[in-house]
Amino acid sequence: MHFKPEEILKTESHLGQIGLVATEGAKELVDRVDEYLRGWAGTQESFIVDSGCPRFSSGDAKGILNETVRGRDLYVFVDVGNYGCTYDLFGYSNHMSPDDHYQDLKRIIQAVGGKAHRISVIMPILYGGRQHKRSFRESLDAACMLQELQAMGVANLYCFDAHQSMVQNAVPLMGFDNIMPYYQVLKTLKKDFPDIVCDKDHFMMVSPDEGAMHRNMYYSSVLGVDLGMFYKRRDYTTIVNGHNPIVAHEYLGASVEGKSVFITDDIISSGESMLEVGRELKRRGAADIYCYATYGLFTGGLKDFDKAYADGMIKGVLASNLTYRTRDLQEREWFHEVDCSKYTAYLIAAVNHDVSVSNIIDPKDKVEALLEK
Incomplete structure (x- = not known):
């Protein structure tokens, strides 16, 4: 400043x-x-x-x-x-x-x-x-x-x-x-997970889709780590809940095997895409997976994230206090609030x-x- x-x-x-x-x-x-x-x-x-x-x-x-x-x-x-x-x-x-x-x-x-x-x-x-x-x-x-x-x-x-x-x-x-709020996100990540090693050998960024690339590119640049991306293959012949349903997530980028992965996006709506990306990364050998969205809406409820955390698929989910968070969400062990x-x-x-x-x-x-x- x-x-x-x-x-x-x-x-x-x-x-x-x-x-x-x-x-x-x-x-x-x-x-x-x-x-x-x-x-x-x-x-x-x-x-x-x-x-x-x-x-x-x-x-x-x-x-x-x-x-x-x-x-x-x-x-x-x-x-x-x-x-x-x-x-x-x-x-x-x-x-x-x-x-x-x-x-x-x-x-x-x-x-x-x-x-x-x-x-x-x-x-x-x-x-x-x-x-x-x-x-x-x-x-x-x-x-x-x-x-x-x-x-x-x-x-x-x-x-x-x-x-x-x-x-x-x-x-x-x-x-x-x-x-x-780049700084606030990284500050919370380092404070709540002090054991994270943010270097190229142990850590990398992964964008959940092409639309979130700019924010993930920023993190990868300032951290000096590799960047991967998922491409959402959609069925453009039908519309479900206002958008074309996702057929598959295709990964593009360096190997995630043995690395901690940080996935960031602007919104977690239902969370289906974020969890599917997490599952795919685990199948590819990723170690700990951390998720962040500026707005954690969780329109589909919290049960799927509870299960993902209990199964060890995700290590934690970060979201800001810039929009409404339910009391249930704030009390979840896997939820980490970014104060803006x-x-x-x-x-x-x-x-x-x-x-x-x-x-x-x-x-x-x-x-x-x-x-x-």
């Missing part, structure tokens, strides 16, 4: 005082970010703006700010993947969908009414991010979302490990940063004082220092 947040947060910013706004589902992350910012600023006063999106029993809602935000530099957090949030709908308990969270984000922006100095949105998992391109007669949800937020006066949007960051081309005049709250607080402190975030977005120096240590 070229700046110290404990120094700059004690100086006045021309962009206004920081204001953190948490939509339903993002409150846990915002609380932790606020704790870091208060510590650096040396104040007991919270940066969190008192707000809410109450709902009528019919399902209608409204955004409310319970204090003034005039002239403040606002950072509105939204976790569109938090299905653990519920609301009453005609007597039924309804789980919030990504659409519900996104609507609440827009309600909060409406409540601001143009009074803030600047509005930035921190949306770790990008709304509609998995539908980033048009192949047939399809919607382009992420692109439309970005254009809508730009029209509402949002100055910047910050996301983490977007499924496809090229969606930012929809808003070339709006700030868009796709942040990768301090990283997010660094970002906000820098942006609020117009400090370059290049070293925050590309933590190569910090990764090298970690490995030397």
Whole structure:
């Protein structure tokens, strides 16, 4: 870092005082970010703006700010993947969908009414991010979302490990940063598994598919280890659950025999692909297998991962705290959480004082220092 947040947060910013706004589902992350910012600023006063999106029993809602935000530099957090949030709908308990969270984000922006100095949105998992391109007669949800937020006066949007960051081309005049928590991942891996030897003879990276190659290439480059890849052979004649089913995983790369293998991706959805890759690597003689995804969704439940861990197929699964994690997941012995709250607080402190975030977005120096240590 070229700046110290404990120094700059004690100086006045021309962009206004920081204001953190948490939509339903993002409150846990915002609380932790606020704790870091208060510590650096040396104040007991919270940066969190008192707000809410109450709902009528019919399902209608409204955004409310319970204090003034005039002239403040606002950072509105939204976790569109938090299905653990519920609301009453005609007597039924309804789980919030990504659409519900996104609507609440827009309600909060409406409540601001143009009074803030600047509005930035921190949306770790990008709304509609998995539908980033048009192949047939399809919607382009992420692109439309970005254009809508730009029209509402949002100055910047910050996301983490977007499924496809090229969606930012929809808003070339709006700030868009796709942040990768490389350092936080490696720090957690080394802390929780201190016996790992990250050199070319004992360790290698494997990408679960061609789409995840860029993040695995980064790890292999900074670690100086070999990189392998699986190619997903799909049946393009049918569609199951919105996508073409995988027929087989074909491996390309150096031998994994006797090596510890680290597999990284942006999302673990059902986890079928990650586990199939793990099984194939074990068949090829891999030693310990570690998995990471920025967003551990586990839409198919945890039983398959429980079995894989019990059978010794996987050594551990890492995922960030940037989206909702169930209590059951957090209590699993094989689950290791990557905390990105301090990283997010660094970002906000820098942006609020117009400090370059290049070293925050590309933590190569910090990764090298970690490995030397």
